[in-house]
Amino acid sequence: MSGRRYPAGSLIGLDPSDQRPLLARYDLPRAAGAITRESLAQRSSGGLWRWHELLPVQNWEAVLSLGEGATPLLAAPRLGRRLGVNLKVKAESLNPTGSFKARGMAVAVSRAVELGARHLVAPSAGNAGGALAAYAAMAGVTATVIMPADAPEPNRVEVLATGANLLLLDGLISDCGRLSRLISEKTGAFDLSTLKEPYRVEGKKTMGFEIVEQLGWRVPDAIVYPTGGGTGIVGMWKAFAELEALGLIGSERPRMYCVQSEGCAPIARAFAEGSRFARPWEGAHSAAAGIRVPSAVGDFIILDALRESGGAAIAVPESEILATQPRLSRLGFGYASLETAAAVAGLEALVASRAIVGGEVVLFDTGAGFKSEPPTPSRAEVIPNDEGFWREKLLPNLGRAT
Numbered sequence: 371m372s373g374r375r376y377p378a379g380s381l382i383g384l385d386p387s388d389q390r391p392l393l394a395r396y397d398l399p400r401a402a403g404a405i406t407r408e409s410l411a412q413r414s415s416g417g418l419w420r421w422h423e424l425l426p427v428q429n430w431e432a433v434l435s436l437g438e439g440a441t442p443l444l445a446a447p448r449l450g451r452r453l454g455v456n457l458k459v460k461a462e463s464l465n466p467t468g469s470f471k472a473r474g475m476a477v478a479v480s481r482a483v484e485l486g487a488r489h490l491v492a493p494s495a496g497n498a499g500g501a502l503a504a505y506a507a508m509a510g511v512t513a514t515v516i517m518p519a520d521a522p523e524p525n526r527v528e529v530l531a532t533g534a535n536l537l538l539l540d541g542l543i544s545d546c547g548r549l550s551r552l553i554s555e556k557t558g559a560f561d562l563s564t565l566k567e568p569y570r571v572e573g574k575k576t577m578g579f580e581i582v583e584q585l586g587w588r589v590p591d592a593i594v595y596p597t598g599g600g601t602g603i604v605g606m607w608k609a610f611a612e613l614e615a616l617g618l619i620g621s622e623r624p625r626m627y628c629v630q631s632e633g634c635a636p637i638a639r640a641f642a643e644g645s646r647f648a649r650p651w652e653g654a655h656s657a658a659a660g661i662r663v664p665s666a667v668g669d670f671i672i673l674d675a676l677r678e679s680g681g682a683a684i685a686v687p688e689s690e691i692l693a694t695q696p697r698l699s700r701l702g703f704g705y706a707s708l709e710t711a712a713a714v715a716g717l718e719a720l721v722a723s724r725a726i727v728g729g730e731v732v733l734f735d736t737g738a739g740f741k742s743e744p745p746t747p748s749r750a751e752v753i754p755n756d757e758g759f760w761r762e763k764l765l766p767n768l769g770r771a772t
Contacts, residue, residue: 381487424612426481427480427484436508438465442584443581445458446458454728459703463737469500474501475498475562476501476573478572479508481572489557493563494516494521496524506534507533514537514550515535519538522659526538542654543598544663553765571601573605575609576609577602578607588622592626593606595713596713600669603628633656637666637673639651646673652664660708694715698714713734713735
Protein backbone atom coordinates (compact mmCIF):
# COMPACT_ATOMS: atom_id res chain seq x y z
CA MET A 371 0.00 0.00 0.00
CA SER A 372 1.23 3.49 -0.85
CA GLY A 373 0.48 5.15 2.50
CA ARG A 374 -1.21 8.04 0.70
CA ARG A 375 -4.33 9.59 2.21
CA TYR A 376 -7.43 10.70 0.36
CA PRO A 377 -10.49 12.73 1.44
CA ALA A 378 -13.21 10.60 2.99
CA GLY A 379 -16.00 12.70 1.53
CA SER A 380 -15.73 11.63 -2.11
CA LEU A 381 -16.39 8.38 -3.93
CA ILE A 382 -13.16 6.51 -4.52
CA GLY A 383 -12.20 3.00 -5.55
CA LEU A 384 -8.64 1.70 -5.60
CA ASP A 385 -5.67 3.86 -4.67
CA PRO A 386 -5.03 5.90 -7.85
CA SER A 387 -1.27 5.74 -7.25
CA ASP A 388 -0.83 1.96 -7.19
CA GLN A 389 -4.26 0.37 -7.81
CA ARG A 390 -4.17 -1.30 -4.40
CA PRO A 391 -7.07 -1.40 -1.90
CA LEU A 392 -7.81 1.61 0.27
CA LEU A 393 -8.87 1.24 3.91
CA ALA A 394 -10.98 3.68 5.92
CA ARG A 395 -9.37 5.32 8.93
CA TYR A 396 -11.12 6.84 11.95
CA ASP A 397 -10.45 9.25 14.79
CA LEU A 398 -9.95 6.40 17.25
CA PRO A 399 -9.19 8.53 20.33
CA ARG A 400 -12.48 10.33 19.77
CA ALA A 401 -14.32 7.06 19.17
CA ALA A 402 -12.91 5.65 22.41
CA GLY A 403 -14.96 8.18 24.33
CA ALA A 404 -18.19 6.88 22.81
CA ILE A 405 -17.48 3.16 22.40
CA THR A 406 -17.01 1.45 25.74
CA ARG A 407 -18.13 -1.92 27.03
CA GLU A 408 -20.80 -0.18 29.07
CA SER A 409 -22.12 1.99 26.24
CA LEU A 410 -22.32 -0.95 23.86
CA ALA A 411 -24.23 -2.99 26.43
CA GLN A 412 -26.87 -0.26 26.44
CA ARG A 413 -27.21 -0.43 22.64
CA SER A 414 -29.42 -3.48 22.73
CA SER A 415 -30.50 -3.22 19.08
CA GLY A 416 -29.20 -1.91 15.80
CA GLY A 417 -27.30 -4.92 14.48
CA LEU A 418 -23.92 -3.98 13.05
CA TRP A 419 -24.87 -0.28 13.19
CA ARG A 420 -24.32 -0.40 16.97
CA TRP A 421 -20.72 0.28 15.97
CA HIS A 422 -21.57 3.38 13.90
CA GLU A 423 -18.64 5.44 15.22
CA LEU A 424 -16.35 2.96 13.44
CA LEU A 425 -18.32 2.85 10.19
CA PRO A 426 -18.00 5.26 7.24
CA VAL A 427 -21.61 6.51 6.95
CA GLN A 428 -21.71 10.08 8.27
CA ASN A 429 -25.45 10.86 8.27
CA TRP A 430 -27.70 8.46 10.18
CA GLU A 431 -30.49 9.14 7.68
CA ALA A 432 -28.30 7.56 4.99
CA VAL A 433 -28.15 4.20 6.80
CA LEU A 434 -29.82 1.35 4.93
CA SER A 435 -30.67 -1.56 7.19
CA LEU A 436 -32.60 -4.79 6.81
CA GLY A 437 -31.47 -5.98 10.24
CA GLU A 438 -28.00 -7.21 9.28
CA GLY A 439 -25.38 -8.13 11.86
CA ALA A 440 -25.67 -9.21 15.49
CA THR A 441 -25.68 -12.86 14.39
CA PRO A 442 -25.39 -15.46 17.15
CA LEU A 443 -22.25 -17.33 18.11
CA LEU A 444 -23.56 -20.86 18.53
CA ALA A 445 -21.98 -23.79 20.34
CA ALA A 446 -21.38 -26.88 18.20
CA PRO A 447 -20.75 -29.49 20.91
CA ARG A 448 -21.16 -32.66 18.85
CA LEU A 449 -18.57 -31.77 16.23
CA GLY A 450 -16.44 -29.98 18.80
CA ARG A 451 -16.17 -33.08 21.00
CA ARG A 452 -15.27 -35.20 18.00
CA LEU A 453 -12.45 -32.80 17.10
CA GLY A 454 -11.33 -32.09 20.65
CA VAL A 455 -11.98 -28.33 20.45
CA ASN A 456 -14.39 -25.87 22.01
CA LEU A 457 -16.17 -25.10 18.76
CA LYS A 458 -18.43 -22.12 18.19
CA VAL A 459 -20.12 -21.22 14.91
CA LYS A 460 -20.74 -17.64 13.80
CA ALA A 461 -24.12 -18.02 12.12
CA GLU A 462 -23.85 -15.52 9.28
CA SER A 463 -26.49 -17.44 7.33
CA LEU A 464 -29.04 -15.67 9.57
CA ASN A 465 -28.35 -12.30 7.95
CA PRO A 466 -31.33 -10.86 6.03
CA THR A 467 -30.11 -11.95 2.59
CA GLY A 468 -28.99 -15.35 3.84
CA SER A 469 -25.24 -14.74 3.99
CA PHE A 470 -22.47 -12.61 5.45
CA LYS A 471 -22.48 -10.52 2.27
CA ALA A 472 -25.34 -8.47 3.73
CA ARG A 473 -22.89 -6.82 6.14
CA GLY A 474 -20.56 -5.48 3.49
CA MET A 475 -23.27 -4.40 1.10
CA ALA A 476 -25.36 -2.67 3.78
CA VAL A 477 -22.43 -0.41 4.62
CA ALA A 478 -21.08 -0.05 1.07
CA VAL A 479 -24.40 0.83 -0.53
CA SER A 480 -25.27 3.21 2.32
CA ARG A 481 -22.00 5.10 1.98
CA ALA A 482 -21.89 5.09 -1.82
CA VAL A 483 -25.42 6.45 -2.08
CA GLU A 484 -24.67 8.98 0.66
CA LEU A 485 -21.79 10.22 -1.52
CA GLY A 486 -23.96 10.52 -4.61
CA ALA A 487 -23.83 7.16 -6.41
CA ARG A 488 -27.00 6.34 -8.34
CA HIS A 489 -25.87 3.26 -10.26
CA LEU A 490 -23.94 0.47 -8.55
CA VAL A 491 -22.26 -2.45 -10.28
CA ALA A 492 -20.46 -5.54 -8.99
CA PRO A 493 -19.37 -9.02 -10.03
CA SER A 494 -20.64 -11.79 -7.79
CA ALA A 495 -20.53 -15.55 -7.35
CA GLY A 496 -24.07 -15.17 -6.04
CA ASN A 497 -24.55 -13.94 -2.48
CA ALA A 498 -22.91 -10.53 -2.87
CA GLY A 499 -25.07 -9.84 -5.91
CA GLY A 500 -28.24 -10.67 -4.03
CA ALA A 501 -27.20 -8.41 -1.16
CA LEU A 502 -26.28 -5.56 -3.50
CA ALA A 503 -29.63 -5.83 -5.26
CA ALA A 504 -31.54 -5.81 -1.96
CA TYR A 505 -29.85 -2.72 -0.54
CA ALA A 506 -29.89 -0.87 -3.87
CA ALA A 507 -33.65 -1.47 -4.02
CA MET A 508 -33.97 -0.09 -0.49
CA ALA A 509 -32.04 3.02 -1.56
CA GLY A 510 -34.00 3.38 -4.79
CA VAL A 511 -30.91 3.30 -7.02
CA THR A 512 -29.93 1.15 -9.99
CA ALA A 513 -27.86 -2.00 -9.49
CA THR A 514 -26.18 -4.16 -12.12
CA VAL A 515 -24.93 -7.59 -11.04
CA ILE A 516 -22.66 -9.75 -13.21
CA MET A 517 -22.57 -13.46 -12.30
CA PRO A 518 -20.97 -16.50 -13.89
CA ALA A 519 -23.56 -18.35 -15.95
CA ASP A 520 -23.48 -21.30 -13.54
CA ALA A 521 -24.21 -19.19 -10.44
CA PRO A 522 -26.76 -20.83 -8.11
CA GLU A 523 -30.33 -20.27 -9.21
CA PRO A 524 -31.55 -18.88 -5.84
CA ASN A 525 -29.02 -16.06 -6.19
CA ARG A 526 -30.22 -15.25 -9.68
CA VAL A 527 -33.85 -15.19 -8.55
CA GLU A 528 -32.95 -12.93 -5.64
CA VAL A 529 -31.32 -10.37 -7.95
CA LEU A 530 -34.17 -10.39 -10.44
CA ALA A 531 -36.86 -10.23 -7.75
CA THR A 532 -35.38 -7.04 -6.32
CA GLY A 533 -35.36 -5.32 -9.71
CA ALA A 534 -31.62 -5.22 -10.41
CA ASN A 535 -30.02 -5.79 -13.81
CA LEU A 536 -28.63 -9.33 -13.97
CA LEU A 537 -25.94 -10.24 -16.51
CA LEU A 538 -24.89 -13.89 -16.72
CA LEU A 539 -21.44 -14.28 -18.21
CA ASP A 540 -19.89 -17.35 -19.78
CA GLY A 541 -16.78 -17.17 -17.58
CA LEU A 542 -15.44 -16.99 -14.02
CA ILE A 543 -15.91 -14.25 -11.44
CA SER A 544 -12.60 -12.74 -12.55
CA ASP A 545 -14.13 -12.28 -16.01
CA CYS A 546 -17.22 -10.78 -14.39
CA GLY A 547 -14.87 -8.35 -12.65
CA ARG A 548 -13.47 -7.19 -15.99
CA LEU A 549 -16.96 -6.51 -17.27
CA SER A 550 -17.90 -4.72 -14.04
CA ARG A 551 -14.89 -2.44 -14.47
CA LEU A 552 -15.80 -1.72 -18.09
CA ILE A 553 -19.40 -0.88 -17.17
CA SER A 554 -18.13 1.43 -14.45
CA GLU A 555 -15.78 3.20 -16.84
CA LYS A 556 -18.34 3.61 -19.62
CA THR A 557 -21.54 4.38 -17.68
CA GLY A 558 -20.29 6.07 -14.52
CA ALA A 559 -21.64 3.29 -12.28
CA PHE A 560 -19.75 2.95 -9.01
CA ASP A 561 -17.88 -0.37 -8.89
CA LEU A 562 -18.47 -2.29 -5.64
CA SER A 563 -16.13 -5.18 -6.51
CA THR A 564 -14.47 -6.89 -3.55
CA LEU A 565 -11.77 -4.65 -2.07
CA LYS A 566 -11.86 -2.34 -5.10
CA GLU A 567 -13.62 0.23 -2.92
CA PRO A 568 -13.13 0.91 0.81
CA TYR A 569 -16.65 0.40 2.20
CA ARG A 570 -17.57 -3.29 2.00
CA VAL A 571 -14.68 -4.30 4.22
CA GLU A 572 -16.00 -1.92 6.89
CA GLY A 573 -19.23 -3.86 7.10
CA LYS A 574 -17.38 -7.17 7.20
CA LYS A 575 -15.10 -6.05 10.04
CA THR A 576 -18.11 -5.95 12.36
CA MET A 577 -17.88 -9.76 12.46
CA GLY A 578 -14.64 -9.30 14.40
CA PHE A 579 -16.23 -6.74 16.72
CA GLU A 580 -19.11 -9.08 17.48
CA ILE A 581 -16.97 -12.16 18.13
CA VAL A 582 -14.90 -10.31 20.71
CA GLU A 583 -17.97 -8.90 22.45
CA GLN A 584 -19.77 -12.26 22.40
CA LEU A 585 -16.75 -13.96 23.98
CA GLY A 586 -16.68 -11.49 26.87
CA TRP A 587 -14.12 -9.10 25.35
CA ARG A 588 -11.51 -11.63 24.39
CA VAL A 589 -10.41 -13.24 21.15
CA PRO A 590 -10.70 -16.97 20.42
CA ASP A 591 -7.67 -19.15 19.93
CA ALA A 592 -8.42 -19.63 16.23
CA ILE A 593 -10.79 -18.49 13.48
CA VAL A 594 -11.53 -20.75 10.49
CA TYR A 595 -12.94 -18.97 7.47
CA PRO A 596 -13.87 -20.16 3.95
CA THR A 597 -12.02 -17.80 1.65
CA GLY A 598 -12.67 -16.46 -1.83
CA GLY A 599 -12.00 -12.73 -2.05
CA GLY A 600 -11.06 -12.70 1.62
CA THR A 601 -12.78 -9.47 2.64
CA GLY A 602 -13.82 -11.02 5.94
CA ILE A 603 -10.24 -11.85 6.90
CA VAL A 604 -9.09 -8.35 5.98
CA GLY A 605 -12.00 -6.81 7.87
CA MET A 606 -11.62 -8.85 11.05
CA TRP A 607 -7.87 -8.23 11.19
CA LYS A 608 -8.60 -4.52 10.94
CA ALA A 609 -11.31 -4.82 13.60
CA PHE A 610 -8.94 -6.35 16.14
CA ALA A 611 -6.45 -3.51 15.64
CA GLU A 612 -9.20 -0.94 16.13
CA LEU A 613 -10.48 -2.65 19.27
CA GLU A 614 -6.97 -2.64 20.69
CA ALA A 615 -6.62 1.07 19.90
CA LEU A 616 -9.88 1.67 21.78
CA GLY A 617 -8.56 -0.22 24.81
CA LEU A 618 -11.24 -2.91 24.51
CA ILE A 619 -8.74 -5.75 24.00
CA GLY A 620 -5.00 -6.16 24.33
CA SER A 621 -2.44 -7.19 21.72
CA GLU A 622 -3.58 -10.81 21.58
CA ARG A 623 -4.86 -12.10 18.25
CA PRO A 624 -6.54 -15.32 17.11
CA ARG A 625 -4.72 -17.57 14.67
CA MET A 626 -6.45 -16.96 11.35
CA TYR A 627 -7.05 -19.90 8.98
CA CYS A 628 -8.27 -19.60 5.39
CA VAL A 629 -9.89 -22.62 3.75
CA GLN A 630 -10.13 -23.01 -0.02
CA SER A 631 -11.03 -25.75 -2.47
CA GLU A 632 -8.32 -27.73 -4.23
CA GLY A 633 -10.08 -26.67 -7.41
CA CYS A 634 -9.31 -23.00 -6.71
CA ALA A 635 -6.68 -22.33 -4.08
CA PRO A 636 -4.52 -19.28 -4.94
CA ILE A 637 -4.18 -18.13 -1.31
CA ALA A 638 -3.33 -21.61 -0.02
CA ARG A 639 -0.72 -22.06 -2.77
CA ALA A 640 0.86 -18.67 -2.09
CA PHE A 641 0.98 -19.41 1.63
CA ALA A 642 2.69 -22.77 1.04
CA GLU A 643 5.18 -21.13 -1.34
CA GLY A 644 5.99 -18.33 1.10
CA SER A 645 4.84 -15.71 -1.40
CA ARG A 646 3.27 -12.41 -0.40
CA PHE A 647 1.18 -12.25 -3.56
CA ALA A 648 -0.96 -15.01 -5.06
CA ARG A 649 -0.73 -15.99 -8.69
CA PRO A 650 -4.11 -16.30 -10.45
CA TRP A 651 -5.47 -19.84 -10.39
CA GLU A 652 -5.82 -21.39 -13.84
CA GLY A 653 -8.85 -23.57 -14.56
CA ALA A 654 -10.65 -22.64 -11.37
CA HIS A 655 -13.52 -24.94 -10.44
CA SER A 656 -15.53 -25.63 -7.30
CA ALA A 657 -19.14 -26.38 -6.49
CA ALA A 658 -18.74 -23.89 -3.63
CA ALA A 659 -19.25 -20.82 -5.83
CA GLY A 660 -18.35 -18.32 -3.11
CA ILE A 661 -14.77 -19.57 -2.84
CA ARG A 662 -14.22 -20.05 -6.58
CA VAL A 663 -12.22 -16.83 -6.89
CA PRO A 664 -9.10 -17.26 -9.07
CA SER A 665 -7.47 -14.00 -7.99
CA ALA A 666 -8.02 -11.90 -4.86
CA VAL A 667 -7.31 -8.16 -5.02
CA GLY A 668 -6.36 -8.15 -1.33
CA ASP A 669 -4.17 -11.26 -1.52
CA PHE A 670 -1.19 -9.66 0.20
CA ILE A 671 -3.32 -8.26 3.04
CA ILE A 672 -4.86 -11.69 3.63
CA LEU A 673 -1.49 -13.45 3.56
CA ASP A 674 0.06 -10.88 5.88
CA ALA A 675 -2.74 -11.43 8.40
CA LEU A 676 -2.38 -15.21 8.25
CA ARG A 677 1.34 -15.09 8.87
CA GLU A 678 1.24 -12.41 11.55
CA SER A 679 -1.40 -14.38 13.42
CA GLY A 680 0.45 -17.70 13.26
CA GLY A 681 -2.32 -19.20 11.17
CA ALA A 682 -2.32 -20.72 7.70
CA ALA A 683 -4.21 -21.27 4.45
CA ILE A 684 -5.16 -24.76 3.32
CA ALA A 685 -7.08 -26.36 0.46
CA VAL A 686 -9.49 -29.28 0.82
CA PRO A 687 -10.65 -31.73 -1.85
CA GLU A 688 -13.90 -31.00 -3.65
CA SER A 689 -15.14 -34.45 -2.69
CA GLU A 690 -14.74 -33.55 0.99
CA ILE A 691 -16.75 -30.35 0.57
CA LEU A 692 -19.63 -32.17 -1.10
CA ALA A 693 -19.63 -34.99 1.46
CA THR A 694 -19.42 -32.63 4.42
CA GLN A 695 -22.52 -30.56 3.60
CA PRO A 696 -25.12 -33.30 4.33
CA ARG A 697 -23.06 -34.59 7.25
CA LEU A 698 -23.28 -31.16 8.91
CA SER A 699 -27.06 -31.28 8.79
CA ARG A 700 -27.00 -34.57 10.65
CA LEU A 701 -24.65 -33.02 13.23
CA GLY A 702 -27.13 -30.27 14.03
CA PHE A 703 -25.66 -27.44 11.91
CA GLY A 704 -28.88 -26.96 9.99
CA TYR A 705 -28.69 -26.71 6.21
CA ALA A 706 -25.24 -25.17 5.73
CA SER A 707 -23.79 -23.81 2.50
CA LEU A 708 -21.04 -25.55 0.56
CA GLU A 709 -18.68 -22.75 1.65
CA THR A 710 -19.44 -23.53 5.28
CA ALA A 711 -18.91 -27.21 4.53
CA ALA A 712 -15.48 -26.32 3.12
CA ALA A 713 -14.61 -24.52 6.36
CA VAL A 714 -15.59 -27.58 8.41
CA ALA A 715 -13.59 -29.89 6.15
CA GLY A 716 -10.67 -27.50 6.60
CA LEU A 717 -11.01 -27.52 10.38
CA GLU A 718 -11.01 -31.31 10.37
CA ALA A 719 -7.82 -31.29 8.28
CA LEU A 720 -6.19 -28.73 10.58
CA VAL A 721 -6.99 -30.87 13.61
CA ALA A 722 -5.75 -34.02 11.87
CA SER A 723 -2.44 -32.31 11.05
CA ARG A 724 -2.25 -30.94 14.62
CA ALA A 725 -2.11 -27.37 13.37
CA ILE A 726 -5.04 -26.89 15.76
CA VAL A 727 -4.87 -28.79 19.03
CA GLY A 728 -7.69 -28.05 21.43
CA GLY A 729 -8.64 -24.52 22.40
CA GLU A 730 -11.53 -22.30 21.42
CA VAL A 731 -12.25 -22.18 17.71
CA VAL A 732 -14.72 -19.92 15.89
CA LEU A 733 -15.83 -21.28 12.52
CA PHE A 734 -17.79 -19.19 10.05
CA ASP A 735 -21.11 -20.36 8.65
CA THR A 736 -21.12 -17.86 5.81
CA GLY A 737 -24.38 -18.70 4.07
CA ALA A 738 -27.56 -20.71 4.03
CA GLY A 739 -27.52 -24.06 2.27
CA PHE A 740 -30.48 -23.34 0.03
CA LYS A 741 -28.33 -20.70 -1.70
CA SER A 742 -25.95 -23.44 -2.87
CA GLU A 743 -28.50 -25.09 -5.13
CA PRO A 744 -27.25 -25.92 -8.65
CA PRO A 745 -28.37 -23.62 -11.48
CA THR A 746 -31.43 -24.23 -13.58
CA PRO A 747 -32.57 -22.31 -16.68
CA SER A 748 -33.16 -18.63 -15.96
CA ARG A 749 -34.89 -15.87 -17.84
CA ALA A 750 -31.64 -13.88 -17.70
CA GLU A 751 -29.71 -14.27 -20.96
CA VAL A 752 -26.13 -15.57 -20.83
CA ILE A 753 -23.73 -13.20 -22.57
CA PRO A 754 -20.44 -14.32 -24.16
CA ASN A 755 -17.07 -13.73 -22.51
CA ASP A 756 -16.03 -11.42 -25.34
CA GLU A 757 -14.95 -7.82 -24.74
CA GLY A 758 -15.81 -6.87 -28.30
CA PHE A 759 -19.40 -7.97 -27.70
CA TRP A 760 -19.49 -6.08 -24.41
CA ARG A 761 -18.39 -2.85 -26.06
CA GLU A 762 -20.39 -3.11 -29.27
CA LYS A 763 -23.62 -4.80 -28.13
CA LEU A 764 -23.97 -4.76 -24.36
CA LEU A 765 -22.88 -1.29 -23.27
CA PRO A 766 -24.92 0.70 -25.81
CA ASN A 767 -28.07 -1.08 -24.60
CA LEU A 768 -27.26 -0.92 -20.89
CA GLY A 769 -27.51 2.86 -20.79
CA ARG A 770 -26.07 5.42 -18.45
CA ALA A 771 -27.05 5.77 -14.83
CA THR A 772 -29.58 8.51 -14.14
